[in-house]
Amino acid sequence: MHRGPLTHFSILKAATVCRTPDRIADMKPAQVKPLISPELLDQIDVRVGTILSVTDVPDSEKLVALEVSFGDHTRTVLVGMKRERANPREIEGKQALFVVNLPARKMAGMISEGMLFDIGYSDRITPVLAIPETPVPDGTRAG
Numbered sequence: 001m002h003r004g005p006l007t008h009f010s011i012l013k014a015a016t017v018c019r020t021p022d023r024i025a026d027m028k029p030a031q032v033k034p035l036i037s038p039e040l041l042d043q044i045d046v047r048v049g050t051i052l053s054v055t056d057v058p059d060s061e062k063l064v065a066l067e068v069s070f071g072d073h074t075r076t077v078l079v080g081m082k083r084e085r086a087n088p089r090e091i092e093g094k095q096a097l098f099v100v101n102l103p104a105r106k107m108a109g110m111i112s113e114g115m116l117f118d119i120g121y122s123d124r125i126t127p128v129l130a131i132p133e134t135p136v137p138d139g140t141r142a143g
Contacts, residue, residue: 027123045101046117046142048132049075054089056082060108064088066116068098071139075100078112084127097130097142 049068057063062080077098081088097117105112120127132140 024125027125030123042143043101044099044143046097047100048095048136048138048140048142049098049100050095050138051091051093054092057108057110063108063110065110066091068114069138070098070100071137075113076111077114077116078105078107078110079116081127091129094129095132095135095138097132 118127
């Protein structure tokens with residue numbers, strides 16, 4: 001039972017907590033996609049980066065800007081997680097997987113220089129980060 005004043009945060013948190021287990025229980029795995037060659041898979045550059053900061057993208061209802069360290073450089077990666085997390089800044093300092101060889105893309109007046117590799121969005125469950133089991137150097141390649 002909830003005690004204390006209801007706030008936007010507590011309502012959002014309660015809705016997320018109540019909804020997620022049902023969606024996980026109801027999720028049916030999607031069909032496996034068509035086969036691709038190892039050479040095609042090898043073209044995708046997935047690397048570990050540390051999320052240094054998470055900032056709001058003012059002209060967007062969904063996007064936040066991640067400043068990510070890849071060891072020898074940093075990049076800005078725009079991610080649609082405003083509605084997925086009560087506090088998007090909770091991922092600051094965490095390592096995650098990113099696709100780094102996509103063309104830069106302008107969204108909501110900002111440039112995104114990669115894509116966060118998350119788990120769950122395509123299956124309509126609350127996404128989680130794809131993270132290394134233990135810390136590795138920023139810029140380490142996956143695959």
